[in-house]
Amino acid sequence: MNRPTPLPTEAVPAALRDLLERELTPGARWAHVALLLLGAGASVALAALWLTEPALPARTQAAFAVLLAINLGWCGYAQWALRHRRVLYARHRLLAARLALAFCAVYSLGAFALAAFAGVAAGWPAGALGLVMGAAAMAMHVRADRYYAGLQRRREELERGLG
Numbered sequence: 001m002n003r004p005t006p007l008p009t010e011a012v013p014a015a016l017r018d019l020l021e022r023e024l025t026p027g028a029r030w031a032h033v034a035l036l037l038l039g040a041g042a043s044v045a046l047a048a049l050w051l052t053e054p055a056l057p058a059r060t061q062a063a064f065a066v067l068l069a070i071n072l073g074w075c076g077y078a079q080w081a082l083r084h085r086r087v088l089y090a091r092h093r094l095l096a097a098r099l100a101l102a103f104c105a106v107y108s109l110g111a112f113a114l115a116a117f118a119g120v121a122a123g124w125p126a127g128a129l130g131l132v133m134g135a136a137a138m139a140m141h142v143r144a145d146r147y148y149a150g151l152q153r154r155r156e157e158l159e160r161g162l163g
Helices: 014-021 026-052 058-084 090-117 123-162
Strands: none
Touching (some): 058 090
8 A cells, every 4th residue: 555655744734633633532432442342252252152062063163253253353443443543534434334244245145045055944034134234334335435435525626726
């Protein structure tokens, strides 16, 4: 990734510097702490179940592995956001929405595959729930994408105005 050269501190107006250095709000920080704790708790529970039941069928082990990967993915995202402690910019919202969309798609496809190919009746309602979560994730993605596109348009306008 090609990063722009940072401007000297004196070249950046104080208001802009304050905006760039602003930390996460307490509400956002607590939400990410909750996400981290929920993801870690679910990861520990899944790993414990998976490790203590060595005779599980292969499809159950695969499901545990996928769910564990999803939970660890959310843990990584929350840890990253908390470590940087900066305001979540539009690209970060877009990343979170894409993660949610991808994880919902994996969950739904897995549930429907279980229902269709393994004859597990509970897979149909689980897949439907995944579709509902996926619709919410898609709405988040569309909102984040529009916000990002609006910021990009505004940036272009400002650049045209400067030069």
